Amino acid sequence: MKLRVDALSVESPQGQRLLRVPQLDLATGRSLAIRGPSGAGKSTLLFTLSGLLEVTQGSVKWGDLELAGLSDAQRTRFRGENLGLVFQDHLLFEELSASDNAGIAALYSRPAQRAAITRQASDTLSHLGLAADIQRTVTSYSGGERQRIAVARALAAQPKVLLADEPTASLDRKTADALIADLLESAGKAKRTFVVVSHDPALIEACDHVLTIEDGEATRFD
Amino acid sequence: MIETIWFGLPILVQDGLMLAGLLLPLVATGLICLTGFRVAPLVTGLLRKHASLSATFVFLVAASVGISVALIAQERGLREGTARAADKFDLIVAAPGSEITALLAAVYLQPSAIPLLDGETYAQLEQHPLVDLVAPLAFGDSWQGVPVVGTTPAFVEHLSEGLNTGRVFATVNEAVVGARVALNPGDELKPSHGDGSKGPNSHDHTYEIVGKMERTGSPWDNAILVSVESVWGIHGMPMGHGPDWDWQVGGPFEPSEFAGTPAALVRANELWANYSLQSEFNTSDTMALFPGSVLAQLHALMGDIRQVMSILAVTTQVLVAIAVLAGLSMLSRILAKRMALLRALGAPERFVFAVTWSFAMTLIVTGAVIGLLLGVFLCFGVSAVITSMTSILVEARLAWPEIHLVAAFVSAVGLFSLLPAYRASRRSVLTDLRS
Numbered sequence: 001m002k003l004r005v006d007a008l009s010v011e012s013p014q015g016q017r018l019l020r021v022p023q024l025d026l027a028t029g030r031s032l033a034i035r036g037p038s039g040a041g042k043s044t045l046l047f048t049l050s051g052l053l054e055v056t057q058g059s060v061k062w063g064d065l066e067l068a069g070l071s072d073a074q075r076t077r078f079r080g081e082n083l084g085l086v087f088q089d090h091l092l093f094e095e096l097s098a099s100d101n102a103g104i105a106a107l108y109s110r111p112a113q114r115a116a117i118t119r120q121a122s123d124t125l126s127h128l129g130l131a132a133d134i135q136r137t138v139t140s141y142s143g144g145e146r147q148r149i150a151v152a153r154a155l156a157a158q159p160k161v162l163l164a165d166e167p168t169a170s171l172d173r174k175t176a177d178a179l180i181a182d183l184l185e186s187a188g189k190a191k192r193t194f195v196v197v198s199h200d201p202a203l204i205e206a207c208d209h210v211l212t213i214e215d216g217e218a219t220r221f222d
Numbered sequence: 223m224i225e226t227i228w229f230g231l232p233i234l235v236q237d238g239l240m241l242a243g244l245l246l247p248l249v250a251t252g253l254i255c256l257t258g259f260r261v262a263p264l265v266t267g268l269l270r271k272h273a274s275l276s277a278t279f280v281f282l283v284a285a286s287v288g289i290s291v292a293l294i295a296q297e298r299g300l301r302e303g304t305a306r307a308a309d310k311f312d313l314i315v316a317a318p319g320s321e322i323t324a325l326l327a328a329v330y331l332q333p334s335a336i337p338l339l340d341g342e343t344y345a346q347l348e349q350h351p352l353v354d355l356v357a358p359l360a361f362g363d364s365w366q367g368v369p370v371v372g373t374t375p376a377f378v379e380h381l382s383e384g385l386n387t388g389r390v391f392a393t394v395n396e397a398v399v400g401a402r403v404a405l406n407p408g409d410e411l412k413p414s415h416g417d418g419s420k421g422p423n424s425h426d427h428t429y430e431i432v433g434k435m436e437r438t439g440s441p442w443d444n445a446i447l448v449s450v451e452s453v454w455g456i457h458g459m460p461m462g463h464g465p466d467w468d469w470q471v472g473g474p475f476e477p478s479e480f481a482g483t484p485a486a487l488v489r490a491n492e493l494w495a496n497y498s499l500q501s502e503f504n505t506s507d508t509m510a511l512f513p514g515s516v517l518a519q520l521h522a523l524m525g526d527i528r529q530v531m532s533i534l535a536v537t538t539q540v541l542v543a544i545a546v547l548a549g550l551s552m553l554s555r556i557l558a559k560r561m562a563l564l565r566a567l568g569a570p571e572r573f574v575f576a577v578t579w580s581f582a583m584t585l586i587v588t589g590a591v592i593g594l595l596l597g598v599f600l601c602f603g604v605s606a607v608i609t610s611m612t613s614i615l616v617e618a619r620l621a622w623p624e625i626h627l628v629a630a631f632v633s634a635v636g637l638f639s640l641l642p643a644y645r646a647s648r649r650s651v652l653t654d655l656r657s
Contacts, residue, residue, distance in 0.1 A: 052655070
């Protein structure tokens with residue numbers, strides 16, 4: 001799914017400008033790393049692209065769908081049907097097992113999709129090296145394992161787009177490299193558009209494009 | 223038309239339909255909320271995660287339901303128990319005074335100073351063609367706090383319908399005990415004057431226990447029954463018979479030798495005749511009362527108390543419901559980040575709503591079911607205590623009214639819980655996600 005951003009402006013409810021992106025184009029199946037100093041507006045852009053933050057001015061188009069005109073419920077449906085999200089601090093359901101976390105979308109998806117989501121979640125966990133004992137609650141997993149469970153959750157519904165916020169931040173180098181390889185491989189295989197916020201030079205280097213944000217303004221697109 | 227059909231239905235069907243009607247809004251809401259979703263893994267996960275908080279909610283609901291159910295069932299059990307205790311007392315004839323005092327004294331053995339019925343009146347009753355049974359009920363003495371009542375062997379037969387062990391007293395030295403008295407045939411006792419509260423003041427008379435009555439479920443289970451002649455005799459009064467008395471106890475009595483009795487039990491030979499006797503003996507010199515009728519007046523008074531108790535029970539449940547809802551609102555804030563995460567991942571608002579509502583309903587329904595069980599145990603416990611204290615057999619059991627009350631409570635709270643669930647589903651996703 002291709003992305004096109006035009007004259008995007010995001011403001012806080014108090015009217016303070018949080019982000020400005022004049023233009024951004026990303027073709028289907030390509031990857032984009034968003035980098036910049038802390039507090040520059042990287043996560044704000046990611047949240048805006050996911051529809052969690054409303055567009056104040058301008059346009060964010062995923063394929064032919066304009067996010068700016070959608071209601072909250074429509075944006076939620078769009079996320080459910082098209083996006084996979086990976087958060088910096090995993091944000092897993094601590095009380096559930098790895099398997100239930102990865103397949104959580106099966107709980108609210110259409111009955112016809114449930115089996116496929118559960119199967120995909122299980123396959124992804126297995127692919128990410130978490131095949132054994134996935135009925136344990138996630139509290140018993142290490143940080144790296146939890147991040148992989150979060151990735152499996154994001155990919156379970158086979159989304160067209162994967163958005164990730166600092167997915168390697170809490171991982172050691174070896175684990176981070178393995179996760180980067182998995183993310184890019186998965187995106188490449190499924191022709192999945194991949195947008196990632198990161199400080200990790202290895203991850204930034206591995207992406208097709210890099211967007212730099214400084215002080216709430218997109219300053220460079222390579 | 224509908225009324226005719228409704229009242230034509232068997233009671234069980236009416237109660238079942240009422241239960242279904244009370245639960246219908248809850249079931250319908252549940253179906254609407256939950257159709258298409260699988261909330262069980264998340265709800266069980268949340269219950270595990272917030273186990274102590276959930277247990278507190280369940281306890282609150284269970285305590286409220288249990289106490290309300292027990293209150294209502296107990297009141298009904300007490301009403302039925304007091305009515306059952308008066309079953310054998312068709313008509314009481316006493317000297318004019320308070321009907322309630324006479325009832326309490328004659329049926330429930332709570333004697334107080336009441337004027338005595340004279341021998342002439344008693345003789346009229348004995349000789350009346352409509353009277354099947356008449357027996358004096360002379361109280362005033364006791365043994366270790368157990369009332370000793372002077373009466374006739376015929377009354378013992380009437381009350382107990384055959385003894386459990388032994389035989390009915392036949393002489394002035396013999397006695398029969400109620401089922402709960404800790405004496406058995408062969409034991410002996412010396413009665414004290416009054417209720418024994420003024421210290422030992424034993425009469426110089428010994429009774430031998432010759433029989434034990436069947437359980438009657440009335441205070442008479444905790445009484446000692448002796449011949450009225452012996453009661454009169456040990457108080458130095460005429461013993462009811464002329465000089466050629468053969469010492470066989472029981473009526474008929476000689477009016478001039480009749481020392482008086484606080485009350486007399488009368489049983490007519492036909493049901494309708496009781497009314498005739500009541501009318502005939504309700505004069506300026508005598509008072510005739512149906513214990514059942516006086517009890518009905520008391521129950522009417524208790525009916526008001528019952529209403530107050532019912533209002534109290536419902537108020538308790540409403541207060542608990544408000545507390546539960548306030549708690550759910552707080553809980554929805556605790557769950558906010560999880561719910562925001564679900565919505566961020568693409569779960570529809572309705573799913574978040576369904577999870578929050580199901581979580582609330584799991585706590586409420588679990589609390590209500592435990593409360594019902596708690597109510598049953600409370601009923602048994604309190605009934606046993608009341609029975610032990612009053613000897614009135616109180617058998618409070620869970621019945622349809624209590625089940626209807628709990629169903630109404632669960633249904634109402636279920637509907638009210640829609641509000642916190644709705645608010646939980648409408649919170650700002652990003653704010654909660656970043657919290």
